[in-house]
Amino acid sequence: MIPAAILRVMSEESVEIVKEFSQRFADGAPDIGRKYFHPEIIWDTSASGLPSAGVYHGRQEVSKFFREWLGPWRDYEIDYREYLDAGDSVLCVFRQAGPGKASGIRSEGDFFALWYLEDSKVVRFRLFEAREQAFEAAGLRE
Numbered sequence: 693m694i695p696a697a698i699l700r701v702m703s704e705e706s707v708e709i710v711k712e713f714s715q716r717f718a719d720g721a722p723d724i725g726r727k728y729f730h731p732e733i734i735w736d737t738s739a740s741g742l743p744s745a746g747v748y749h750g751r752q753e754v755s756k757f758f759r760e761w762l763g764p765w766r767d768y769e770i771d772y773r774e775y776l777d778a779g780d781s782v783l784c785v786f787r788q789a790g791p792g793k794a795s796g797i798r799s800e801g802d803f804f805a806l807w808y809l810e811d812s813k814v815v816r817f818r819l820f821e822a823r824e825q826a827f828e829a830a831g832l833r834e
Contacts, residue, residue: 703777706809710782711775713814718770725751730813740803741821766793773802778830781806785823806830 713728725733735748735757744760762768767790774785784807789800804826808816820826827833 703779703782705812706807707775707777707782709809709812710784710807710814711772714770714772714784714786718772725754728814729754730810730815733814734816736817737819739821739825740819742819764792764794765790766796767791776830776832778806778832781808781830783826783830783832 709728713724716724729751732750733754735754737745737757738747739745742761744757748754748757769789770786771789772784772786774783776783776785784805785802786805787800787802789798791798801821802823804820804823806816806818806820806826806829807814808818818826818829820829
């Protein structure tokens with residue numbers, strides 16, 4: 693069994709890693725997946741309500757998800773608002789916004805993500821549309 697003090701350090705490191713790559717993504721850094729995502733990552737957006745919602749396996753499918761997700765946006769913005777240590781995962785609250793390329797209509801919404809890391813790499817990602825769902829999945833109470 694891993695001692696609690698070591699688990700806390702691992703959790704703090706995971707939060708810092710998630711902060712680092714999410715900020716790099718927000719800043720438009722190219723191909724963060726290679727550095728931060730495990731080659732066999734599971735990317736689960738099935739609880740998100742997104743048009744491209746589903747479960748993607750591996751970096752190539754995650755890249756496909758990003759192309760489909762970001763494709764309809766013009767001037768896409770993402771604002772990471774909160775990072776919470778959830779023990780075996782990091783819960784991240786963020787807002788995405790921007791106008792659609794075709795319509796020009798601005799859309800925005802909050803989303804909630806759970807990031808699971810092993811050896812400093814994301815092995816699983818789960819995206820939620822509802823705060824309550826994400827907190828419950830993370831085993832957290834508000």
